[in-house]
Amino acid sequence: MTALLQVQGLTRLFGGLVAVNKVDFEVPQGSILGIIGPNGAGKSTLFNLIGGALPPSEGRIVFAGKDITGWRPYRVAREGIARTFQTTALFEELPVYINLAIGRRMRTRSGFWDVLLRTPRMRREREETTAKVLEVLEFTGLGKYANEPAGSIPQEAQKRLAIAVALMGEPRLMLLDEPTGGVGMGETDEIIDLIGRVRDRGITVCVIEHKMRMMMSLADRMVVLNFGVKIAEGEPRQVCEDPAVIEAYLGECIA
Ligand SMILES: Nc1ncnc2c1ncn2[C@@H]1O[C@H](COP(=O)(O)OP(=O)(O)OP(=O)(O)O)[C@@H](O)[C@H]1O
Ligand SMILES: [Mg+2]
Incomplete structure (x- = not known):
């Protein structure tokens, strides 16, 4: 499978804080990438960089073979990247x-x-x-x-x-920032099912979530961030059992 999204050496500083620190990963076309990490790890900032809401300090974002680094959000959206926000942004x-x-x-x-x-x-x-x-x-x-x-x-x-x-917007890539955030554990089934069906439509998905159990069943691969740095990457089971991930984030592999 070819990569639809490639992130290379992506870095974002806020004053002296390195919110995203030389992060690399690839997302194969038609797959689901799960992104986990503790509060403040840089997950939402990563989406802000890919979606064009923030320019990176360093690094490159390549989408469908095109360098989109530094593009404004409307242009990124037209190119085929859609996102949802951690706090739902609807016209209520x-x-x-x-x-x-x-x-x-x-x-x-x-x-x-x-x-x-x-x-x-x-x-x-x-x-x-x-x-x-x-x-x-x-x-x-x-x-x-x-x-x-x-x-x-x-x-x-x-x-x-x-x-x-x-x-x-008929996107090719969807960035979902905590799509079950604020929803009780017992009520997430329909959302999880929907994300799986989005992928089945051929849309590639990157999803930030804290619910490890959900990631285990949904994600094809996972990336773990801690203090802006990618500390692990791989298949969900492998990541869940990684000692560095357990120390930084999980306490234990519960899923
Ligand atoms: N616009 C900004 N200006 C200054 N600092 C920022 C800005 N956005 C994020 N940060 C800082 O960057 C770091 C990463 O924040 P980010 O929101 O990306 O974390 P997160 O992994 O999404 O956390 P959470 O799980 O709580 O949503 C934090 O220390 C945060 O305070
Ligand atoms: Mg966040």
Whole structure:
């Protein structure tokens, strides 16, 4: 399998703090990479670097063979990388289906005149967006909430909605920052199932999670960060039993 994403020597300083320190890894097309590590290890910063929210201090990010280092977020998104945030970023007062339609914006080009003059492009894009909203509602099991304000649906469904919004842009790579964060242990099954089905659609996934048990069943490979440094990498079972990981993070391999 060829790597869809390659991260090489990626480094980010905040003043004197090295939040991400010479990190290297590759993510094969169609796989799930799990990223774990203690609080403050640099996991979210890593996503901010890949997604273009922050420029790296050093290093390179190569996506589908193209050097995207330092690209702005909208350009990274157009190239096919979608992300969700640790704290869910939805338009809470707006209905679920509108949140989804907004998630389509980087795939549409209609501007003010298109809307005013109801051009064929605007009509075509509106039809495409409607069809995609219906398809994604079905795929994510959120159909019953379509007309509810996003902020009023259960927390677990809001987490699925964040993934659904990311799907609207038809990405090739999804970066999921704690997709089950804030959701009780007993309520994560649908989210885990959804992430697996996203991968089955051919979308490559990088997922940050604290729930080790979930990673064991979901991830093809794992990367472990501690103080910005990659301290382990490999198959989940191998990483879970790695003494350095147990010392830094796990205490013991519970999964
Ligand atoms: N914009 C910023 N400015 C200054 N320091 C930052 C900034 N973003 C992150 N940091 C610092 O970088 C380090 C890594 O933070 P990051 O949020 O990436 O950790 P994390 O692994 O996602 O942690 P958590 O598991 O708590 O979400 C922390 O020490 C944090 O305080
Ligand atoms: Mg984080």
